[in-house]
Amino acid sequence: MNAGAPRTARAAAVTAVGDAGGESADAAQAMLVTLWNAAMAAGGxxxxxxxxxxxxxxxxxxxxxxxxxxTAVVLYARGAGFPARRVSWSR
Structure with missing residues (x-):
């Protein structure tokens, strides 16, 4: 089993949420981390x-x-989280 897989998945999720969040990326990433921790507790x-x-x-x-x-959520949302090309957000 690859010990780095959970870290890689988390990094990909943070990147996807940051890209999809646009100017609200910081708030979106904070919500992602909170939900990630809640999911771990609920799973236990x-x-x-x-x-x-x-x-x-x-x-x-x-x-x-x-x-x-x-699987249904992943198939539905994959275009929003991982667009074909990276978008540059300028502030």
Whole structure:
């Protein structure tokens, strides 16, 4: 497993949010970091509840269930976050 993958994904997300945010890029990046941290906390909480309630066999089914809407969002939003060419924002 590549230990650098989460850092690379986070860097790509920050870049995409910064590009899409335009002049409000700082606020958009702050919101991204806050949501990232909240998602980590929620994942730990939900994972613990799933493990305690249904056991470890519930994890693959939960991931599959979550993968469907995430894939739809990625396909819908990929043009906004990663445009074909970089836009230069001048202040």
């Amino acid at each position: 909480l939900v994972g613990g509840l799933l493990l305690d309630t249904f056991g470890s066999t519930s994890f693959p089914w939960t991931v599959l269930l979550l993968l469907l809407p995430v």
